Each structure stands twice: as C-alpha cells, then as structure tokens.
Amino acid sequence: MSERGGQCMCGAVRFAAREVPDTFGACHCEMCRRWTGSALLGVTIPADKVTWDGREAIATIQSSAWAERAWCNKCGTGLWFRVTAKSDYSDTIEIPLGLFDDPNGLHLTSEIYIDHKPDSFAYAGDGRKLMTRQECVAKFSLLDSE
Ligand SMILES: [Zn+2]
Numbered sequence: 001m002s003e004r005g006g007q008c009m010c011g012a013v014r015f016a017a018r019e020v021p022d023t024f025g026a027c028h029c030e031m032c033r034r035w036t037g038s039a040l041l042g043v044t045i046p047a048d049k050v051t052w053d054g055r056e057a058i059a060t061i062q063s064s065a066w067a068e069r070a071w072c073n074k075c076g077t078g079l080w081f082r083v084t085a086k087s088d089y090s091d092t093i094e095i096p097l098g099l100f101d102d103p104n105g106l107h108l109t110s111e112i113y114i115d116h117k118p119d120s121f122a123y124a125g126d127g128r129k130l131m132t133r134q135e136c137v138a139k140f141s142l143l144d145s146e
C-alpha cells in the first residue's frame with residue numbers, strides 16, 4: 001500500500017490516492033480495448049480513499065448496465081472505471097496505471113478476458129492469474145446483464 005498522486009494528460013484533473021495496492025490487473029475486454037486503445041491496466045482502489053481535484057472537468061458515461069467510465073472533458077484522458085451496480089465491487093474504482101505520476105513499483109497480477117487479447121502483443125513475465133471471458137462471466141454474475 002502506498003500514497004500516490006496522478007493526473008490526466010492536460011492536468012485539469014488531479015487525484016491523490018491513499019491505500020494504493022502494489023498490484024494491478026489488465027482487462028482485454030472489447031470495451032476496455034476500445035476505451036484505452038489497448039487494454040485497461042487498472043489499479044483497484046477504495047473509492048473513498050481517492051480525492052479528486054478539477055471535478056468540473058470530469059465527465060462520466062454509464063458504459064454498461066452496471067458500470068461507468070469517467071474521462072477529462074478537456075483532454076479526453078480516461079480517469080476511472082467503476083461498478084455502479086450494488087455488488088462486492090461497488091466501493092472501489094479502477095484508475096488506469098498510466099495516470100499515476102510514478103507508475104513504477106506495481107506488479108501485474110491478473111489478466112482478464114485473456115482470450116480477447118489481440119494476438120499482436122503480450123505482457124512480459126508469468127505467474128499471473130489469467131481468466132477467459134467465459135471464466136469471468138462464471139465468476140462475476142454482473143456480466144450476465146451485459
Ligand atoms: Zn485533462
């Protein structure tokens with residue numbers, strides 16, 4: 001756990017996060033792929049441990065029946081993914097790794113929708129938990145309403 005700050009590309013939105021874990025996950029689902037242009041490398045943080053500055057520049061979209069995504073309305077940087085439906089995940093947000101001022105020292109420990117990853121690239125290293133779309137749907141009942 002650490003305290004880390006970060007911002008969007010233009011700096012209109014900044015955040016300070018406490019209780020940042022030293023792990024993050026990759027999501028290769030079609031929505032994350034299109035949203036990020038590659039994969040969402042998300043650091044999962046309790047929502048109440050993150051303080052946002054520049055809220056007037058934050059826009060959100062309900063991107064599915066059960067989750068929202070936020071971005072900076074000045075530069076377009078994706079800011080967070082959050083499960084809005086009542087669930088075990090409702091109290092956390094995922095902040096893209098790349099937003100942190102210092103994105104070093106964290107470990108990629110899981111990749112989900114691994115069967116949807118483009119075949120042109122793969123993250124280095126091994127020992128990660130890998131889940132296919134089917135395994136994700138079996139584990140996270142929310143996805144049924146996709
Ligand atoms: Zn911005």
Ligand SMILES: [Zn+2]
Nearest residue numbers: 027028029032
């Ligand atoms: Zn995804």
